[in-house]
Amino acid sequence: MLHIPLWKRVLIFGLCALGLLTAAPNLFYSRVEAHNDAIAAAEKAGFETPEQAAARAGWPDWLPSGLVNLGLDLRGGAHLLAEVNVAEVYKARMDDLWPELRKALAAERATIGAVRRAPGPQDELHVQIGTPEQMAKAVAIAKSLSTPVVTLTGVGQSDLAITASGDELIVSLSEAEKAATDDRTIQQSLEIIRRRVDEVGTREPTIQREGEDRILIQVPGIGSAAELKALIGTTAKLTFNSVKGRGSNPDAAPGLGNAVLPSADENGIYYTIDTTPVVTGEELTTARPEFDQNGRPAVGFKFNTSGARKFGEYTAANVGQPFAIVLDGKVISAPVINQAIPGGSGIITGxxxxxxSTNLAVLLRAGALPAGMTFLEERTIGPELGQDSIDAGRIAAVVGFAAVVGLMVASYGFFGFLASVALCLNVAMLFGVLSMIGGTLTLPGIAGIVLTMGMAVDANVLVFERIKEELKNAKGPARAIEKGYQMAMSAIVDANITTLIAAIILFVLGSGPVRGFAVTLAVGIVTSVFTALSVTRLLVVIWFAWRRPKTITV
Structure with missing residues (x-):
């Protein structure tokens, strides 16, 4: 009875020590943060300034340096809710289609007659033909320019909806293509915004889709909403460059006019490219998933007039050679030119x-926002307000902790004191786990910590009350303690599993601060069960082995 093997004791104390060690950097938040920022900046620049060296020396390298990230409501920062104007994409598609359709119809001028573009809604292409009797032929020509809509479930209906009214041919995007275009537009916008925000080194930004055509952007640590809007408006650097070589040495001499860039998808692979681009992302009009002639997924792309001319001349002179698609200093793809591409449209196979292929199409279009955005909501949360939230949360946590400890000691005496010691370790381990996983602490997350404190001692209350019942049944103290933990186990596990399920549902269905609360609650459940069933029990066993009491009072 009341025997815990040595290996289990070592494991329990080891986990507690690890939790305390990983949580310790949060007690010196500013110093450790400066240390981490200095290391990141030096690695990015390739050298270290004296200021960075001093900041790095502020915290020992051999100690853990993980921190709990502070959310927008605690650190301060900017909050934007943007609506993506997807209708602009429909208009751009129709404008791009018109030259191609005009050329195809002009080839049949003898039967169709003269063609011209007529006024119409922005998302429709109205074409007036000279011979209305030949409208069926004009419709067939327009349909030949359509392609199947590619989705993750396969090939669907045509991407163009074509009708006729009198002497006008009306072309618009089909409903399936509009849905696919909306999804691609939002995903491209998310990718662009995420890349722009990540460049400035902000911590734990929240960038996610809200509803059909809105994007929520929350960036802690940035000065103002206006600064964030300017950052999002920046254009990504997308270029198409000729490839001079491929290898695994990042320090290889590239030669004059060349550069060595890493591959985005192939670890340890570097490409030597000509720094003068063949074409740039500003000349790319579209990129979308398609299927090649063998039915395999591929990515189709198209340049504007100037880009098509330059790309056609380059591909004609470099058949069989690879070319690099470079996005933000990384080679995201390096396909081989199978044949000359004179029309400005091509396909990337692999x-x-x-x-x-859908993701690659998103990356190709990530050079510029695919559509304009209207900012529906802007908020700037100053660091002073964030500090006020931290102070208020700290006071709430301290008051809650003191109340719980006071109640436990008053109710259960020395056993309540041992439960309070385990509670301290529980909070420390919670912060340690959040630091290791890079979790973000928000104001609702602090509420989750306070809730965890109450739930942690709830398990001890069940155990102690069960020990009382066993003592009333004339059991000896050792047997009563042993039975108390055994009989309370199922109730503790059941209660915490149901709460853990609720936390998982909140995380999956929630967003922003709700997720922060869910993460804190879930981690707190795991640490509280561990401390209640293992740490408190071990402390009771050590005390009992030391004192050997004939009777106990709980």
């Missing part, structure tokens, strides 16, 4: 899945 061992893609449909999802990979």
């Amino acid at each position: 061992n893609f899945t449909v999802e990979e």
Whole structure:
């Protein structure tokens, strides 16, 4: 009875020590943060300034340096809710289609007659033909320019909806293509915004889709909403460059006019490219997932007039050679030119899945926002307000902790004191786990910590009350303690599993601060069960082995 093997004791104390060690950097938040920022800046620049060296020396390198990230409501920062104007994409598609359709119809001028673009809604292309009797032929020509809509579930209906009214041919995007275009537009916008925000080194930004056509952007640590809007408006650097070589040495001499860039997808692979681009992302008009002639997923792209001319001349002179698609200083793809591409439209083939081709199309279009955005909501949370939230949360946590400890000691005496010691370790381990996983602490997260304190001692209350019942049944103290933990186990596990399920549902269905609360609650459940069933029990066993009491009072 009341025996815990040595290996289990070492494991329990070891986990507690690890939790305390990983949580310790949060007690010196500013110093450790400066240490981490200095290391990151030096690695990015390739050298270290004296100021960075001093900041790095402020915290020992051999100690853990993980921190709990502070959310927008605690650190301060900017909050934006943007609506993506997807209708602009429909208009751009129709404008891009018109030259191609005009050329195809002009080839049949003898029967169709003269063609011209007529006024119409922005998301529709109205074409007036000279011979209305030949409208069926004009419709067939327009349909020949359509392509199947590619989705993750396969090939669907045509991307163009074509009708006729009198002497006018009316072309618009089909409903399936509009839905696919909306999704691509939002995903491209998310990718662009995420890349722009990540460049400035902000911590734990929240960038996610809200509803059909809105994007929520929350960036802690940035000065103002106006600064964030300016940052989002920046254009990504997308270029198409000729490839001079491929290898695994990042320090290889590239030669005059060349550069060595890492591959985005192939670890340890570097490409030597000509720094003068063949074409740039500003000349790319579209990129979308398609299927090649063999039915395999691929990515189709198209340049504007100037880009098509330059790309056509380059591909004609470099058949069989690879060219690099470079996005933000990384080679995201390096396909081989199979044939000359004079029309400005091409296809990138490879061992893609449909999802990979869709993602590559997103990356290709990530050079510029695919559509304008209207900012519906702007908020700037100053660091002073964030500090006020931290102070208020700290006071709430301290008051809650003191109340719980006071109640436990008053109710259960020395056993309540041992439960309070375990509670301290529980909070420390909670912060340690959040630091290791890079979790973000928000104001609702602090509420989750306070809730965890109450739930942690709730398990001890069940155990102690069960020990009382066993003592009333004339059991000896050792047997009563042993039975108390055994009989309360199922109730503790059941209660915490149901709460953990609720936390998982909040995380999956929630967003922003709700997720922060869910993460804190879930981690707190795990640490509180561990401390209640292992740490408190070990402390009771050590005390009992030391004192050997004939009777106990709980």
